Amino acid sequence: MQSTRQGTGRWTALTGIISVVMLLIATYMAFVYAPTDAAQGNAQRIFYVHVPMAWLAYLAYVVLFIGSVGYLWKRNQTFDRLARSAAELGFLFTTLVLITGAIWGRPIWGTWWQWEARLTTTLILWFIYLGYFMVRSYAGEPERAARFAAVLAIIGAIDIPIIHMSVRWWRTLHPEPIVINTGGPNLPDSMLLTLLVSFIGFTIFYAHLMLQKMQVEMARDRLAEREADFLMRPVGRSKNETTYPTTGREVTGASED
Amino acid sequence: MDDNLGYLFAAFAVTWLMIAGYLYYLNGQVKTLREDIEDFEEQAAEGR
Numbered sequence: 001m002q003s004t005r006q007g008t009g010r011w012t013a014l015t016g017i018i019s020v021v022m023l024l025i026a027t028y029m030a031f032v033y034a035p036t037d038a039a040q041g042n043a044q045r046i047f048y049v050h051v052p053m054a055w056l057a058y059l060a061y062v063v064l065f066i067g068s069v070g071y072l073w074k075r076n077q078t079f080d081r082l083a084r085s086a087a088e089l090g091f092l093f094t095t096l097v098l099i100t101g102a103i104w105g106r107p108i109w110g111t112w113w114q115w116e117a118r119l120t121t122t123l124i125l126w127f128i129y130l131g132y133f134m135v136r137s138y139a140g141e142p143e144r145a146a147r148f149a150a151v152l153a154i155i156g157a158i159d160i161p162i163i164h165m166s167v168r169w170w171r172t173l174h175p176e177p178i179v180i181n182t183g184g185p186n187l188p189d190s191m192l193l194t195l196l197v198s199f200i201g202f203t204i205f206y207a208h209l210m211l212q213k214m215q216v217e218m219a220r221d222r223l224a225e226r227e228a229d230f231l232m233r234p235v236g237r238s239k240n241e242t243t244y245p246t247t248g249r250e251v252t253g254a255s256e257d
Numbered sequence: 258m259d260d261n262l263g264y265l266f267a268a269f270a271v272t273w274l275m276i277a278g279y280l281y282y283l284n285g286q287v288k289t290l291r292e293d294i295e296d297f298e299e300q301a302a303e304g305r
Binding site for chain 2: 027030036040041042043045046049050053092095096099100103104106107209212213216219220223226227230
């Protein structure tokens with residue numbers, strides 16, 4: 001157990017260091033190395049942060065979906081921890097993709113926001129994440145909250161392919177994918193390389209945040225489990241008399257693994 | 258076309274500020290958890 005914790009700690013530190021180095025390089029490349037776009041000027045450089053944020057919003061949802069299916073199937077707390085950690089990060093990155101998109105849209109489209117397919121379906125994703133936290137907060141008993149939230153996350157997964165395909169299915173202001181398409185990436189090599197470094201840096205950073213958040217959630221579950229065990233321990237006064245002590249602390253959840 | 262540097266800096270600044278805010282929030286969670294563990298250990302020692 002101790003060695004597992006040390007191993008996780010090492011991975012957390014390693015992913016933290018690598019991601020910081022890669023993101024510093026990516027920022028330098030975005031501002032200095034990548035050429036200025038002829039049509040959009042410097043606003044196009046927002047691309048190097050906006051696209052990785054969109055990828056992480058998707059990735060977090062895929063992890064949330066896996067955690068939710070796993071929890072409903074196995075009823076194992078590790079899956080629930082995975083799901084709630086991914087949901088928190090997904091909410092952060094979906095917020096960021098919406099904000100950076102709005103900042104990019106203002107100089108290029110002349111507006112912060114348009115009710116068009118890609119933007120609207122991404123906003124729906126943001127509300128799904130928000131709904132997930134509301135269900136967890138208001139569904140009462142922790143096991144029930146985890147179950148209801150998992151069902152919501154599984155139903156909400158339908159929004160991910162809709163977001164991705166929205167630019168092909170409907171006429172939108174948002175451009176079609178220029179990296180992942182049938183004819184190969186439609187970008188100069190220097191722009192593609194900058195995007196790739198940014199992508200990898202942010203993905204490793206996501207892994208770092210997931211490891212940190214999972215450790216916090218695991219410690220929280222262990223504490224709740226120990227509190228529950230403590231409250232339920234029998235305190236015998238005589239052979240035929242048993243009472244249960246109280247600590248005055250509320251027990252908020254228990255781990256099953 | 259105007260070079261839009263303000264928008265570029267705004268996008269990067271918002272991204273890094275929000276990520277920094279999240280790291281601060283995560284750090285707060287670790288601190289609260291540590292305090293909860295200490296409280297529990299004290300109460301458990303008293304109740305033993």
